[in-house]
Amino acid sequence: MAEAIDYDYIGTRPIRPDGIEKVTGRAKFGADEVLPGMLVGKVLRSPYAHANIRSIDTTDAEAVPGVLAVITAADFPDRTNLSAGVRRFSDNIIAGKKVVYHGHAVAAVAALSDSAADAAIGKIVVDYEVLPPVVDALSAMKDDAPLLHDDLTTRGGDESKPSNIAAQQVISKGDVEKGFKEAEHIVERTFVTPMVHQGYIEPHACTANYTETGKATLWCCTQGHFDVRNATARMLRMQLGDLKVIASEIGGGFGGKTTIYLEPLALKLSQLTHRPVRMVMSREEVFRATGPASGTVNTIKIGCKSDGTITAMSAKLIYEAGAYPGSPMGAGSMCIFAPYDVENVRIEGFDVVVNRPRVAAYRAPGAPQSMYAGESVLDELAQEIGMDPLDFRMKNAADEGTQAAYGPRFQTIGLKQCIEAAKRHPNYNVELGEDEGRGIAVGFWFNGGNQSSAEVHITDDGNVMVVEGSPDIGGSRASMALMAAETLSVPYEKVNVNIADTDSTGYCATTGGSRTTFATGLAVIQASESVIRELRKRAAAMMDIDMDQVEWVEGEARPKAGVNVDAEPLSLRDIARGAARTGGPISGRASLNAQGPGPAFSVNMADVHVDRETGLVTVKSFTSIQDAGKAIHPDYVEGQMQGGAVQGIGWALNEEYIYDQEGILENPGFLDYRMPVASDLPMIDTEIVEVPNPNHPFGVRGCGETPIVAPLAAVGNAVSRALDMRISELPMSPPKILEALSEG
């Protein structure tokens, strides 16, 4: 572990710039854009999970007073010649020839009022040919299962005939057969996890204003307005320069706001009505028609020697994609055994379509499900060989130089440091009571890089204006300001961060995959460095020496030691004030495709109590330990860890999409979809480990994904140890616990 570096700003905990406005209610969220003459847009959704659309008659709907437009897929550019991926993406926004999930958008209206819009929705006549639905992956994989898509074959599998298996892949290294032969202990078990919701509070919302110029502006809550622009423009066949997207503040996204639903509909309605159109989903629409996390069926087999050496790990991972291909089976496969330095590994993955809404990202997409299964089997093995579960992990832990099954050879990583931190953590040594159990699990996410841009402008009075295009979903304005302050050596208070619209700044990929502090941060650092070069140049002109003779130290331009000049140091403000005389405004910028995000490992531990009478699991304590590389703003790293823990606990204990046999979601709201609230939870203890990422000047690793990966297994292992019985299906809700107890 490298020596800790003494930073001036990095690692401090100032209040985030957007904090006060969010607390006082002044911040503008997705539904807060108001434009004169704005219309209400609403969506007609399919009452069937699977049906062909024979025809749609909008005549009566169009005749409703106050209704200005009714649209169907026919109003959008023809999809015949599109690639399958683009066509399906569009079909998901508004159904083409068939509906493939209950709640699938079929038509949309724009009207002067809510009631007119509702009336029109009620008067659209759709003639459906109802088809049998397939609501879970195992049914969908059967040979005789009804097919969702005639033209879908198995990528990486049998491409000769249509199938509900959209993709199939194997990641492997070594020889698992040989490895299992060498094993003295083997555990194999199948785990089922339900579809779950990201739990963001703010429903999807947008306002579109498409003018007669052919140009449009779109306000929306999103994790990535540049990618909203790209996806929406593609569906509408617009030039990217013709669509400006402005990201509102975001009331939670967690991956659920990395794609689009309403945006093309609102734009089309605005185009046809020549008026701005606002669309806001109801909570029910969010549940029925936007992307949750995949349900999975994962079978894990791990073998080890009696001394704890793992000899083979294999997994068969089945992910539900929802109605269109694209589950995070790939990422789930990458993550599952990545923490372990094991010779023989095989991971087989399946991406399966079912008549449910197409899944979307949810923090560390795919990893919680697969690692829940993997870490559960590891726990069982540790119990079988009588080894401390942390020691068992440590014995097999990956380290610098380990070749991960999914490809890379790790650079410096912090897994062992996390395990050590867990081992010495006070919570690991608290005595347990009756019906209590302690579970531990390891989490992992590889983290994202991707493209980012940033500009930095210096005002006359020495303020620093950082401009970038990554929506702030977890305090990134503060992180960017801290990195700019540190790089430029100027007070944090002088740094202002603006998340500009798509017309005003360079491309930034969507905030997600734990890429933003790393990649956009790098862009901000590089843009700040380019400003320092400019400041040195200007100071040199003011001092009448060469730029090479000037250094930037402690927020001042100073003649370097040995330079024979009678010049006082010049502050940022001194140089800024005189900028007109030395060449004009002082600014810098950078764009990059960031390489080398550092993988982030975690160890979570949970103490639970199980009430054998009611089946209620109470989490007594929860400890999240994670390598952040370097925590730019420790509060918000801890917040990520705590939030991920809470979401993971909910996934483990309560949350699930409950579908009936017709493919209709029975709990489309937060009353019946039970997420943990503060009174359900203990304080989540956190410990940030800092093993710097060698590919970032401050050592940053992404920190937003990993926190949700380990909690499922940590809680599952705790429950299993409390009950002395393995429950292999989530959520471990009271009925499930009672059922398990009664089956004994």
Place this chain on the structure above:
Amino acid sequence: MAEAIDYDYIGTRPIRPDGIEKVTGRAKFGADEVLPGMLVGKVLRSPYAHANIRSIDTTDAEAVPGVLAVITAADFPDRTNLSAGVRRFSDNIIAGKKVVYHGHAVAAVAALSDSAADAAIGKIVVDYEVLPPVVDALSAMKDDAPLLHDDLTTRGGDESKPSNIAAQQVISKGDVEKGFKEAEHIVERTFVTPMVHQGYIEPHACTANYTETGKATLWCCTQGHFDVRNATARMLRMQLGDLKVIASEIGGGFGGKTTIYLEPLALKLSQLTHRPVRMVMSREEVFRATGPASGTVNTIKIGCKSDGTITAMSAKLIYEAGAYPGSPMGAGSMCIFAPYDVENVRIEGFDVVVNRPRVAAYRAPGAPQSMYAGESVLDELAQEIGMDPLDFRMKNAADEGTQAAYGPRFQTIGLKQCIEAAKRHPNYNVELGEDEGRGIAVGFWFNGGNQSSAEVHITDDGNVMVVEGSPDIGGSRASMALMAAETLSVPYEKVNVNIADTDSTGYCATTGGSRTTFATGLAVIQASESVIRELRKRAAAMMDIDMDQVEWVEGEARPKAGVNVDAEPLSLRDIARGAARTGGPISGRASLNAQGPGPAFSVNMADVHVDRETGLVTVKSFTSIQDAGKAIHPDYVEGQMQGGAVQGIGWALNEEYIYDQEGILENPGFLDYRMPVASDLPMIDTEIVEVPNPNHPFGVRGCGETPIVAPLAAVGNAVSRALDMRISELPMSPPKILEALSEG
């Protein structure tokens, strides 16, 4: 004159990007920003032109239901220790200890409704000590005149005692006494011009949202949102980083929207009420309380030999500043004799405060007044020596190398080309009828440079996103797009120009002084050039050769001749599509303080008919000839020329602020303030002369100011020739004409 260069885009006439939205009513102007919970802000204005404020009691106003705040100067940061300039600037926004013009802001309120705001305004009790007003410059200059400001002394004059003369200056070269001795003909005459309005249709308007973070956003119609930010933040003692200003579309400015009035009031009201506040001036407020163009009294004396050689020119120019110093006397002095290569020149100028609203810029501020006087005397001289007025100008015309009295030695200029164009213009040879006269006059403006910034981003699909901070007041989006298209060799349609807010882009000085196409244009060109370097670098990586081996030609990166590589040319789109693999998003930027704007000369000619019975002057034809250096978008250069001609005709014939002896404006509205409308005017003929500015890659000279300079004298000279009588006071309205005729 340089050979014409064959451009692909420059010089074409595409529709301006903002055109359709302005025609369809979709464009957002200053009063169009709507925010939830927004309050109405209104201003209480002084009923006296000159008075001390003894006290202000806001108690009753605050008690009006629906009133959320009442403010006076006392709510703003203390002004005691400010520099006189900053203090007076603030005093003009909201009066401190005294009011110095009728309509001067004294207090402001924010309320839930218009009527509540009006009621509160009516309940503010101000105790005034009324003082005698001084309403014109000549009265104000008298020794016993009441003083507007106890602490105002004459800069450049007697600084020992207070005076209403704020500044006094002399520009001279040679020896005018000697010059007049050499003269065979001398004409001396005094001219009076009234205060006039810029005639923008859109009243001043803004919406402020000051949040609990101490940060604020301001929407307003302005010619320069960066300078609005700077001025407003200074008055409120805010950090520049804490105030974001967004420029709306502008419904005319012409210099009148280069300063601020409502903005600090709206922000302060918003800060105190914790609500957004919108303020919109009535037309009457615009007339009574915002800055018009200076009234002047200008005495000109010019001597020449019988062959037309001018031997001496002198001027005494008195400009009314309104209530606070700062008339454009300086610019008026610079311009008046600049078109002539004369050895002996003396120009004395006075900046005089009077109890009227402080003047603001109006196209070519100061020049129309002084050059009206100068060009009138020149016309009289030409008549006296029996010389064609164009020949007379040509004989004395400045050219490359001429040393102007105000300082510079001209580089390449186009005055002679304009005179030649006028001489050969068909309109100069039309036969005149009875009571008709033809007047010609020369116009001049030195043009502005100043600071600008621009960014250029390339989208994946090869669109070009230009970002800059100069509000588009005359088609500059189109000009910027044309210059970017030309530089990058990409179709105009692919170029998008965004005028970003102050938080999102680098500093651009206010659009005015005919600087934007030149200076911001240069920044756009340089930013485009930096993108070309980046494109060559990326193409080189794709072709696996060195960047130096790649050239950018006709919108493609090509291996240079002789480079041994098997690579196809790569288009912008080819490179953009692969940008993620070659280093991330493609962008460039530039900031500069532009030097060397080319001076722009014009020749205007007017044919008028004077009805001796009614006094009505009818403009039969008007021809505007001007050197634009290079017209980037000829339509909008012609539009500038036509608009300036119309405004100058109005100034010459009808427009005037009519004040009574108490300093109260008697015609505060467009009904009584008579501006020419289409039916008053002939088609304005234009001819663009193109003598490239050597300091700009495309040869651009500013073109927005010069058009208004010559029309006053052109019309005046035409009327004078039609009547065979010199009228030396504007406007030459029917009563004035009849009076002159009756006086014979």
